[in-house]
Every structure is written in structure tokens, then in C-alpha cells.
Amino acid sequence: MSTQSAQDIAFSASGLTRYFGNKPIVQQCSFSIPRGTVTGLLGLNGTGKTTTIRMLMGFLPPTRGSSAILGVDSQSLTAADRNRIGYTVEGHFLYNWMRVEECERFQSGTFAKWNGKQFRETIERFGIQSKSRISHLSRGQRAGVSLALTLCTFPEFLVLDDPALGLDPVSRQALNETILEFVESGDRTVLLSSHLLDDIERIADRILVMVDGRLVVDSTIENLLSRLSTCTLETDEDTTQLGAIPGLVHARRIGRRWTLSILDMNAESDAALSRLGCQALDRTPSAFNDAMMAYLSRSRGSSSFISKTPSVPSSR
């Protein structure tokens, strides 16, 4: 790949693998995220999202493989590189003994650039007083301070590890608005890990989906949805032979009705359905939520693509 194209890639990983003990948590993940995109990183708990982000940010050495930010190996990021990257850690870690204004002073003193006006505006959006002590803030307010601290350093690249974890709807909305404003303010690249599909759909234009430590989706949302179809059919048979359908991502059964999510549905898939004696009642392009539910419901195993009741509760 040419140097020019390498500079167009914000985040990349190549064969990224991490073991904890003798258990592989992340397995040979390879991806590249172009500059100027917002990428959602999705996966169930324990699938390796945070581990991947920690490796990407250079806080955890990979067992094998490598990752890079703007072509710089993650394990060799310099202070100058970090000045260009905003990162909020899972759980919004802050020093509890500090006041909000002390947090601001600490952050502004340890980064090359600082936008104090934006900081004050952001914390106002979350209803936070600058004199408040961090230990006295609600979870949503902590998230607000954390996000404000990150965004006000003028990052070109933003990595958010589950920023909306445990937030109430109002705080979530404020958080999303802040992130959206940041995205719209220029050529910014964001990698956002979250369980909240609506938020991802609203903000992201690319997604990475991890299942059991493997990367199964690395695509634009548009491309994924154009290739994934939802197919409804009725049958009395409790079949496990659905696995023979090419591209079947997930099958969900409610009563006699089956809802299948099939990737790249074509004549071959139709033929497989016919062989099973099933007739498709309906065939539509998948909605984002359905597509993600199909992938996230999937876990490795012999009949992992089948669930008889919705296995993932609604994100709303």
C-alpha cells in the first residue's frame, strides 16, 4: 500500500491477537478505518471490544499481530501522537478528590491544546458546576466531564469506549449531541464502542462487529444493510437443517414463524430454502437493528445461528 493511502487510514490492525492465559480473547483481527469516518464497534460483553481498544491505544501489548494509529505502531505512540487522539476509558475514570475545575486545569496542563470555552459549554449541557467535586457527580455528569475533557483537547481522532454505559436517557442524549457536534465540526475520525444500537445507527457510518473475539463485520453500514436480507417463513418443522442455507446469519423462531437473516441472498439460498420445503412469505432488506441483532445473537456452536426466543433484548 502506498504511503498516501496509509495516511488515509486512521486506525488499523493486522492479525491482532491477544491471549489471557491460554484463552484467546481477540483472534487475528485485521481492519482499517479510514480518516473522517465514525465507526461503531459492536459486540456482546466479553467479546474483546475493550481489549481491542486497549491494544489499539497501546495500553496492552498484543500476543501477536499489531495495530497502528495513522501508521504509527500503537506500542510506540509518542506524547505528540497522543495529543492528537482523544480517548475516554470505559467507566469514565476521573480522580474523585478533584473538583471539576481542577480536572480542567490538570487536563489543560497535560495536553498541547485546550479549548476552555468549549469545556464550560459542554459541562453546562450536563448541568455541572465547575466547583463540584467529582465524587459528588452522578454517573451521567461524570460522563459529561469525561467527554468534555477529551473533546476540548482538539483531538483529530476520538476513541470512546462505551461512553453511554449506565447513563439515563437524558444524559445519553446530551452525550450523543456532543459527539455529533464534534463529528460535524470537521474532518474528525471516531471509533465508538457501544451496546446501544440506536446511537450507533445515528452516529456511525461504519461498523465493526466482534463475535467471540473474531471480527465478523468490517464494513460501511450501507454496504452491510444492502447485502443482508430478512426473510420470513412459516413451517411446523423444528429444523436444524437451516444451517445448509448459504449466508444464513441468524434464524429466530416465534411460534410457527421463522425470521431468517441471510447475507447475499441469491438463487442458491432460494434453492436451499426450497429443499427444506419452506416457502418464504416475505423478503425485505434488513433494518440496522435487525441486522445487528442477527450478528450479535450469533455465538459459536453447532446451532449458534438459531434462537427460539429473542436472545438479545431490545436496546431501547
Added chain:
Amino acid sequence: MNAFLRKEFRESVRWLPLGWLLIGGLLWANLPGLDQLDKVMELATSLGVFLAIGSSFIALGLSIAQFAPDQRSAARAFLMHRGLSPEQLFQGKLIIGVAVYAMAIWLPLLVATLYLEWIGPLRLPTSARQTIPAWVISVYAFSFYFGGVMLACSNARWIGTRVLPLAIAALITISGMSTLLSNAVILEWLFLALGAFGLFAMLRASQDAFDNGARRVSPGMGLRSHWSRSLVLTVSSIVASMTAILFPTNFTSRNEIYRYISPAFDESGDAVYELMERGYAVERAKISSDPDAMVIEKVAGEAIIFSSSQVYQVYLMSTAQETVTAQPFSPRKLRSMRSEVFVYDPKGYVLAYAAVPSGDRTDRATWLLSYVVGRDKVSRHMETRGLPFQTKPTVVSNNLIVTKEGMYWFDKEAAKVKHIVTMQVDGYGWEQIATSHRIFLVSGSRLLEYSDPSTLTSLDSLQPEASIEVGENLLLLGMQSRFLYKDKDDFTVIRQTGAFRYLVVQKRPGKELERFTSSPPKSMQAQTSHLGPSAFYNGLVCMALPLAYILISGVIMLIAVFGFGVQMPEIGQDGGLASGMIEGAALIMFQAILACVLAYAAARHRGLSKKARVGWSIAGALGGFGVAVAIIAIYPRCFREACTCCKKPRRVELLVCEHCGSEWELPARDGIEVLETPSESENLVLQ
């Protein structure tokens, strides 16, 4: 950076009162009151020892308080992800660590130093110099700070591996305590230099541990980039394993009856060997130049008595050793009388203090400097003092001082000092009988006896009452020596020269001087535990001492004997020592082989290369069991997975199988993947 320093200071300074409480308490307990003259003699040592303990605790606690909270993954990411490099963050923490440490320890110590300078030497023989060891030790005890950083940043599963660096921190602190030892300049500076290097290595090692966090030395990479951490962990492991093996020796021979052989004179005045048990003789044999003439006689519970007339037990002090072993920062009490105390000032003077009764309490007398004796005059104040003595003086009577240059007489009223014996004095001793003194001086191989010279009127020509050529130096290894002596008319000197060898010099009226070396009868020797505690103890010592230590000690001994002509203690040819040495050597060799095998096994377990395994095995043979522990502490565990190609277990961190060279297969695809980044584009990264 300033913002980071402020934050670190705020977090650390709250522990300061605890530090002040600890150090303030220790200083309060150790500083002498104005009536505690004796306490001044031990002040440098007690301050040093207690400050070593207190400083170690503070340094360790401070580093853990500073570094441990940042080791949680979220906290570490929050701290490390900023426009400051890890080196800057470490330096910032270190700067604050040093500042808080200085405030906790050096501020109170400064107050103590000023107090000692203020009260001395007029009211007590104190000076700021006495705190110098404490200052040095507190610097070396800062190694515990680095040990604490390594402990906090370690991700070792076993607590024993985590606390390993504290072993070398203890060693470095002890090396700082060598300032308390003596004037043995070369050794002291060697220890201090080694300690300083250890401190530097620990600084680097702790920075390495902080920078790399959970990352341990990969088996694939050389130790060069992590030399400091590897060195610290290796030395610590060796020290810790030696300590662990030697620990049971604390519990050996506690209940043993300790028997030893001592020379004495019996009731008839003949020289005898006595087998002693709990201070009483149980067997006795008359000393003779003919070993077959020594007949053992059982005696029941007889106390050894030296106070019978004309029989003295004299301890010879070596002037050379006195000079070398004198603490450079501590005064030493030379002689104490009812209301007057002579104190040696390390600057080279004898200070005389007079008691000033304090109210009704005679036991609570305070002291006042009454006069100062120098080489050329006696003065009333330190400010008007004369020339200092060139070597450490010793006051042997009210007005006599012995140094390596001879004997001095002084008169405080006339403010005069006179050099009355001008010869090189290698050793001296004295015995007080009633009110008179007998003073013994050793010069080369001559022993001279002076009888109460302080009563002489003419001091210009002081002659010895007795002078005897004993044929060899009475001072073993330049150290102090004990000899038994009978009156000058019937002169007998017995001095122990080796484990079971004695020098006997006899001069009887009308006979020639007889000189011979003698050993007690073998049956008497066999009953002693003179060679040390049990075989169990010796076995543990041999298992603990690394081969390298034995070899280095041997080389030093050879250099001392052949290079500097140091006289070594004799090893009994027929005693148990020679056979014990063979057993010990065999045990050391066994230990070296076992340690070598263990090191190889540990290196193999950690997946090291063949070259590294051989290197570590050699290190194991030389360094003992600790090397195997070091390998486990330095390198991470090695995990393996079955190779899909050759089915053999392959290491998970290597890109290709070490057996068949195949690369890792991509995870099996289910046909549902939507991957826009082709897996072949690995080379994108790091281009």
C-alpha cells in the same frame, strides 16, 4: 508538566503527617537528654539503624501510594494517555516522591542535626557529624521507593515474586549503613559505591516497570533492553533464596550445651587447658610441649578464676585495628571515673567531661566539658585546642594515653602533654590490681610490661619492668587478642593462634625461654562444639552460599595472603575442620549442580532459546537456587496451542510454528463475514 506535578503533590502530601509522626517519634526516642552521655556514644548507630527502618517504611509506603492506584487499567489509561511521555510521567512522580520523602525525613533530621550541633561539645560530645550516617542511610533507603514502584507495577500472580525487589532494596540500605562501620576506607567506599550502583539500577528498573506496565521481558528479546529489571530481579532472587535457606539456622543449636576449650592456670600456677561448660571447667589437662604428657583430669563444676595473685588475663587491643575500626562519626568513651569521663572525639582529641549534679538526683547529673587533651597541650576549650592525635588515642589511666605512636603523659593542671614512650605500638592492654596499673605494650614481636607509670616522678626515661621476645606477633590478623600472663618473675604467655592451636611462651627463673605451639588432647577437642553449631547448620550454610560467592571469597583470601601478607588463622590439621571442609565443598558442588539443573528447567519452561538456556544454567551454577526464581520472575509464562499443521504444541506469541515453520491459520469463516479490509493487508500497519 506543572499540572501533573501539582496533582501528584496533592495526592502524596496528605501522607506527610504520617511520615513526620514516624520519623519524629524515632528521633525523639534516640536523641540524648543532657544527662545521657552514654547515649551519645551510640547515637550515630542508633540514629542510622532506626532511620534505616523508618525511611524504608516511608519510601515503600510512599511509592505504593503514588503508583499502585494507577495500575488499574482505566486509571492507567487515563494517566498515560496525555501529551506527556511515560518517561516524563515517571520523572514527575519521582520528583514529587523525592520532595515528599525529603519533607518527611530530611526536615526532621535537619532539626535533629541543628540540635546536636547546638548542645555539643560543651554539654555533651555531640556534633552535626554524628548525623552523617543517618543522612547517607536515608538516601540509600530510598531504594525501597523504587522497590515499591516495581512491586506496584508488577503483575506477577504470586506475591513472593512481586516483593522480590525489596530484597535488593534491603541490601542497598544495608550498604548505606557501612558508613557506621569503621574507618576501613576501602571497604566502606566499595560498599557505598555498590549501593549507589544498586540505587541507579533500581531507578532504571522501576522506570522500566512503570513504562511497560504489565509487559514483561519477552522470551524472544534479549535482556539488554531490560538489563536493570533483570539485574535487580536476579540479585533479589539470589538474596531472597539465600535468606530463605538460612532462615532455619535461627532455630538451630539453641538448646545445645556449648562446650569450649580455654587456657588457664591451675591452683599451682601451671598452665592448663580447661574444657568449659556453662562457665565451669569439666576437664583439665596440663599444657606441655610434649603432647603425650598431657593427661586429662576430670574436674567437677569448677569456676575459672583469674583473680588469683600473679595471674592475669589481658586483652590486647591492636592500635591499627582501633584506628581502622573507630567510627569516623562517633565519639567513643575511653575511660569513666566517678565524676569524670574521657571521650574520644573523632577529630583526634580526648575530651574530659566533668559531672554537674542536678538537684538531689545524683544519677541525673549533667555534664560539662572540663578540658581537651591534644598531642601537644591541654586546653580548656575546643577553640584553643592543640594538635590532634594522629591515631586513635586510648586513656589507660588518669593521665596516660596510648596511641600507635607511643605513650603520652598529661597534666591537666599544668596544661602539659609529654610523649614518654616513643616507639611504634602495635597493641596494648592493661590490668588494674588494687590501685596500681600494669600496662602491656606490644611492639612487633616484643611484649613490654610497665608497672604503674603514673606514679613515677621522672617521666623522661620510662623503662619497662619486663620485656620478652615472644617470637611472633601476638595480634592475630591485626585484631584484638587475649593472652594469659603470669607475673614477670615467672613469665608465661598463652595466646590462642588458631581453632585449637595455642602459642605458649614460658620463662622460668634460671631457665631458658621456652616457646612452643600446642593443641589440647584430641579427646578433649572431640567434646567441643567449638567449630560451630551442628551439621544441620553447616549443611544449610553450604546449600545457601552460591558457588560464585565461594570463588570470589577464595580469590580475595588469596590476594590478602599472597598480596598483602595477611596472617590467616591456622586450620587444625588433625581437628574436625579439615574433614568438615571436604563435606562442605561436596555439598556446595551438589548445590551448584542442582541449581544449574533447576535454572535449565525454569528456562525451558519459559520457552527460552537453547543459547539462553545454557547461559542461565551457568548463571544457576554460579548463583545458586535464586537464579531459577529469577527466570520465573523475569520472563512471562509461555502458553502453547496445538499447531494445525504439525499438531505439536506451538507458542502462541510466535508468528510461525517453532516446529514446522507454518504460519497461523485465519479463523474459520462461516460465510457470514462482511470484511472490507482484506486479511492480506497486514503490511499496512507500520508502513
